[in-house]
Amino acid sequence: MKRILVLLLICLSGTSLAQTQAPLRLSMPEDAIAYLRLMGQTESSDDQAHTRLQEVLQSLSRDMNLRAALAADLEKQPELVQQHPWLDLLAMVEAPAELVVLWPTGATAAQGRILVRGRSRLASEEVLNQMLARISQAVDGLQLIQGFGGKHVASLRWEDKMDLLLVLDPASRVFYLLAGEGVTGKELQDRVAGLVLQQTHPMLALEQRIDTTATGPFLWLDMPRALYAWTLYAKPAPEMRQRLGLFAGVRAAALGWGRRNGRGRLSLVVDAPGNMGLAGMLPPVKNDYSSLYSRGEPKWLLALNLPGQGLQQMLDSLVQASLKPGEDIPTGKQALGQALGVDPDRLVAGLGPETVLFSDQAGIFLAVRNTDPDAVQQLLDHATANYSVEHRIREFGGRSYHHLNVWMLPEEAAKPDQDPLDAYVREFFVRDHLYWVRDGQWLIFARLPQPLFDRYRLEDKTALGDWLKTHQRQRTENALLLISARIDDVPRMLYYGYLTVYQSLADLLDMPFDPFAFPGAMDLELPDQGSYGVQLDLSDPYLTLEFSFEDNPLEILSGGNTATNVAMLGIVASVAIPAYKDYLSRSRIGEAMNLAAVVKNAVAEYQVSTGHLPVDAAQAGVDTAQLLAAQKIIASLKVTNGRIVITFGEDDPGLSRKTLILTPYGIEDQGSVRLVWRCGNSPEPAGRRVVLATQGGKTPVHVQSSLPARLLPKSCR
Template identity: 20%
Template sequence: MMQILKVSLAIAGLSFSALTFAIAQTSEVKVPKLDKKISRESFLRDKLTDNTVAYMRIPTQFGMAFNLKNKASDKVMVNDVNERMMLHLKKVLQDPSLVNEALKQYISVPIDQLPFDLGQFTSFIYTGVDGPIEIMGTDSNKMLSPATQALIVIPVKYSSAQELDEARARIWKEDINLTNQNGFYSVPPTTSMYFDEKEKRLFIAIAQKAPSEDQLKKQISELKSTKEHRMYAYENQIDLTGQNLFAWADVTGSRDMVAMLAQKESPLAAEFFQNTEGLAFGVGTTINQQGQAKFITKTNTQKISVLKDFAKPLDFKTVGEPKYFSVLALPSKQTVVEALKKNHVLTDQDLQQLIAQSHETLSFNILDLLDIMGPQVVAYEDNTGSNFAIGIQNKTEFQKLIKNLEAKEGTTHTVYKGIHELKLKNPLLGLMQQLGNQQYTDDIENAIRDYALLQPNIVEIVSAIYGVRALDVNFYLYWNEEQNWIVFNTLPYALAERSKAKFSIPKWLEGQGIRSSGLILSYMGEIKGAEEAWYRDYVKFMRNNYDLLGQKFDPFSMPSPSSMKFNPTSRIGLHTAIDQEWVVVSLDYDISPFYGYSMLVGQSGIGLVGIMSSFALPAYQDYIKRTYVSEGMALATTAKLASTEYYATMGQWPSDNEEAGLADPQFITGQAVNGIAVTGGGQVYISYNYKVQDEGYLILQADPTGTGSVNWYCYQTNLDAKVLPTVCRNDVMFADEAYEYDDAAVEATEEAVE
């Protein structure tokens, strides 16, 4: 059974790898028509039960390529020639013998020595899975915990459980002792599986105690269509297609414990968790056909001191549509001071020292600027060029600030046709002179040095190198005062054109599916030639896949870049917004900004290169063993979480699995894992079988930080360092180095596992 689960996880991982580039945002998405030749519809998303606390959807490789829509990739994916070539490649991948023959020259070990048939495995991943893999977590207490049950649904292209068994037998070269009982498979103590011939879907149930056949079938039959689940409030802001990558979790039941653990180390994080109901991440498509990835949390921001200032509207205009635009929201002075004090960054003494230094240098308290200016700062480029603007909350105090600056020696302030000019003597020149006087003692040498410093050519060279005019005699700043905004520039020309500013930024943002209210950080800009560059890499990637499979690829059969009529520039944006209910972080784009990297993992949805590279390693056996060791560490996650919860509640560590609320050690097993045991003292013992090392073990140790949280690290092992994950190698103590190694304790634990 664990082998079947491993295949499921492999499919999930490979599907996810093809999405690292495909990130998008949206609150209103345009649902594309599902191409049923490529992928089937999702099943669980509209059948979530009331006690569902988590949901995840992982699209297929081919399905993702056709379902994720953005301006550039959509042109390519819907092209008839490209679709035919994609489907041909998919057909080739359905022939395991052809795949194995093609891969022989790239694999460093004989294919027949692999523990499974690589061709069959590849074919199953790309053609056997027929739609998005879905995972639903349910809990009677409506909280994520070790008692949470998982239901995994995998749509496959098989008509019966017997066909599925035959496919499994073709993949694995050894008998995994999985008995088909009319489509039902029982693997005590935690897992049951059922293949529904009508749905052509594989249902895998994982719980503390494996459900019986009747229980699992009843659970499946009770899944009724409904779109009233709280998950939809999240998904509707990300992906309405029901096909793309999406993950959601309800944290209401566990937030108190998380907040308690985080309280001492990070009070602000604890405050955030305490007021958060759930979170989600996914990819989708914006209303104007941009790709977008979005992370959101449902949070009562008005109860969080550092966030309550930000749920404010943006009201700004530009002269024509901006080429780039960025926004930054400023918190209030009180919010900043409270946050710094709460996280022990700043004491009252430090604060008073900062204020004193500020008055001495600037003649005013620099923190007061947060109440004078803001709450938003924008930088943009429109028809007038590059500009900078900042909100003004207290004009009277701003005018006092300018008066204080005017009192400084070498500073003048004038107003001409409504445009203010502030001229400030460059303080850097005086500083350079002071430094120079420490090096030169001769008056003539000093005079020559000062004269050379003031030469215009020197100023231009420094400006060209550093991008700033640090050696100008004076610094100049110009600005307009416009209602609640002050628009700045280093020259007055753009400011003279501000009377033509009619283009509404809020409407512009909202037309692209970006909420304008509550923006605390936003950037939108342009990338030249990104669409064509992506397409050229895509064709090269397709050509390489054909080469790998021994197929003939004619680049002239693909549409030429010029015929695709790509846009010369592409938009890209990064946004963070806060309102009274939601915190949103998103990235949107016309074409993926990672298009070069995306070719390595499969923009077309075919990650064959990634599969092959993982096997084409000289140290293949070590790679396999590291995978098995990681399997043990993954299986130990539940034991670590249960031990941590017990420690947080009882003030001491559980002495064994029963006290931690876990199944007996011998029932927590894997392909290379004999068992997982809680052994007391904050330790978790992982026992491995011959696939890693006979009588191999790895001990994980808890380390309370003293602030309420717990770190876990690799404590002791008898495994070779080369098969350990990187995170283990620096901290772990090897058995031959452990002079206080307790043989009796390990033997007792091995007996418990056995």
């Protein structure tokens, strides 16, 4: 395991080869038994519209070079790199980074290979050689045999047992690494040359079930060959070999974190014909929630879906467990049918597969599909006649409401109520009430009748199937277990959580941070709720466990020491912290507009008193040097023939040397002249124009701003 970790660390150092080669996921070698994508491209190919929060979170990775700040911090603290060489790599790696384990048929442990493809942030072979030298000094047993040179190849050796060769294309910064015992340059060359574009590899089918964007972390295993290779390499004990027999029917497995259908997914998918033996216990699940409605939009939902055939098998197991010596299952079922008053096979066949507990605007309900109402009625009639059960039907608003009053311990029903307190305790703990209505093929249960009354008073209905598909983006047709919810305030808390993390990282790296420049959650128009779900799917041959989430998942970020905090920066930078650069620039422009307002008032007063425009700021009575002394945003503020020209300084790269111009216009207004300002890229003011000029006859000419339009105030667009 330590060897593999070291290989991963080394492969992420900045090496690269021609980017004309397809990614490894699209050129999988035939002898690949495992694939690992450490990270993918930051740009998503998901064609679903992202939420406003996602757009904000993604934009920072394009606008800010946080990894450069990480690298600068590491240079200040070389002892960290000595103790944790992977930190050096963290600052240099670029997406995508892929790893494939190669195991030719019949290969021995010594013939296994690891092939890595990635991209470096650096193209300088000299800098990369320095990095490899630092890593080899920090990692025991690792030697740098040869750095990058004329052939763009570097070689290392691990404990005299494993060779590592890297080849780099400085132009594209793409690299390949091949690791294994006795690896040669020719083998690396042949391996890279043999990569052929092919999009039919079985791995891609599993990847599509997890991440259609192919950007998130992803692991795939060819289970039979991977387990065989692992047993040759690790030589496990006999007990462990026996445990591996549990995976005998598994063809492949995949674990990934990505996006599908507009939602984030953290999924484990197992490709196992027969579902690892579960098919013998449970038939394939097939659900349909299209005919089940909530009132208003559901708040949460929990569904357990057991097919009728599966219930039959469970019934047989229960009956078999209760048989007396000499009895068989048919005899046991006959006895059970006499006790229930209905054929148990018929009763079970009419139930399911869907059982749904959900909450909506009317209350909390349990819905069970029932396609044989007569069997249920026979059960109720028999229970009422023979047991301590009362079943009543009340009619309200043209609908039948069922009430079931059950003594949980039948013998308690006949006891006289000698003591009032004893009677209350017995009633509370021993009796139970259940209320329900029939709604098409569904029995809708509640603890009291009032939620059922409200359910049918509310006209706003939502089909649960549509809600799960459209709002929650969950595939439900094969879900054995399904949990789905919309949680209040999660997008807002997530956004502020990112800001808090970024503030800590800015403190750590001594970076400028202005929390007042960030927009509020209301400014971003974040949704009030976030949708989340968990489900277990059973559809031969796939067995899937999936967690789905809206926007970005809450990152597990911990502090405590500098190394951990720097690692946090790498994580946050790769996922993207909420964008704020534009908002920071807008706030600075707003501050400049406030200063310009002082000059605008002075120009207007001069024009009213003299009938002319001032030639410059001094003539208007403004000391611009004093006005700008307390700030660092504006490099200069000039007045030319009444026109105000603001030039920004270099503190903000997005504003550096850009100009914002405000031009006065005279508009006739009931016999007088009203001064109106035209700002930036805004159109000419409406109204009848009056020519304004200096005493020397010079008139101002408006010029549009050189600032990006997105940064301009609304009045200047």
